[in-house]
Amino acid sequence: MSLNTAPARPAAPVPFYETGKRTRDLAHELGCSEAEILDRHAGPEVVRLRCEPADLVESLADLRQIMALTRNEAAVHEIVGTFANVSISGPMGLVLAPPLDLRLFLRFWVHAYAVEIPDGGNAPRRSLQIFDGAGEAVIKIHLRPVSDIAAFEALRDRFADKDPAPRIFTPHPPADGPSATVDAAAFRRDVAGMDDIHEFVPLLRKHGVDRRQSLDLMGAPDVRRLGAGAATAILTRAADDQVPIMCFVGNRGCIQIFTGHVATVKAMGPWINVLDQGFNLHLREDLVAEAFVVRKPTREGALTSVELYGADRALIAQFFGERERGRPERRAWQSLVEALPHV
Incomplete structure (x- = not known):
């Protein structure tokens, strides 16, 4: 019996990448998170990864040039660069490789996936996607034409998660309001x-x-x-x-x-x-x-x-x-x- 007692989510009628919709928009329609859509996908296009944040971040330099996408509900920020000059200190990570400049809060790196989406006669669209415990995107690393495909495949094989059990996604608790006891x-x-x-x-x-x-x-x-x-x-x-x-x-x-x-x-x-x-x-x-x-x-x-x-x-x-x-x-x-x- 699964430990995830949340009600079953409706499945997409076709593979998520064939709906013509962004995964985030599809997730809103289905009443779930982006990560849940990836987690439910049964084909080889999505591989679950063990989310070992420090090791994962340090391995990203092997991909060479990538596009890093970080977003929240109202803004999407995309930079082309490389994961060079990485430093990790406990739950904190830093990437200082201009133009790529990142501050990483690794305790929120909970779920990870390698994604390889068919694109007609073109090369597949490959990415590594990291999510928090609720299944909301933390960062997505999209490969570019000059990225190292062999390094992507090696990273996917190295971190592949063999556990078949559905992952559990826990909604964020309501945010605290302003404190009334501040000096x-x-x-x-x-x-x-x-x-x-x-x-x-x-x-x-x-x-x-x-x-x-x-x-x-x-x-x-x-x-x-x-x-x-x-x-x-x-x-x-x-x-x-x-x-x-x-x-x-x-x-x-x-x-x-x-x-x-x-x-x-x-x-x-x-x-x-x-x-x-x-x-x-x-x-x-x-x-x-x-x-x-x-x-x-x-x-x-x-x-x-x-x-x-x-x-x-x-x-x-x-x-x-x-x-x-x-x-x-x-x-x-x-x-x-x-x-x-x-x-």
């Missing part, structure tokens, strides 16, 4: 005393504050609310004025960062898109419920970010100006942000 004055003092931007997340943990709540605690003049269309405005102006930016998109298990210039920015329905060689961003402007300009102190002067949040108060994306380490942020970035429509 707001102490939090603001600690933020004001920061020397480095990387001190901010430890301060959130220290005070039991989530990122969205921190903005309410910091308040004006360090936090200013932006009007509708902030994502479109910032990308369009960065492209028009050729201001180099940093764009962060993440989820529980991965944050993916782009640094550089954007050039081709196009709106398509509710999506605002960056369609550049080596970097694509697709962001649902209609799912951005709140947008803010946020300034945090560092020893090099205040750093300015633009932060986008969904209706669930989860962070969708962050934008900074590109800067050299140890140098203040560029005036061009400050001017771009100052020109954004405020509320």
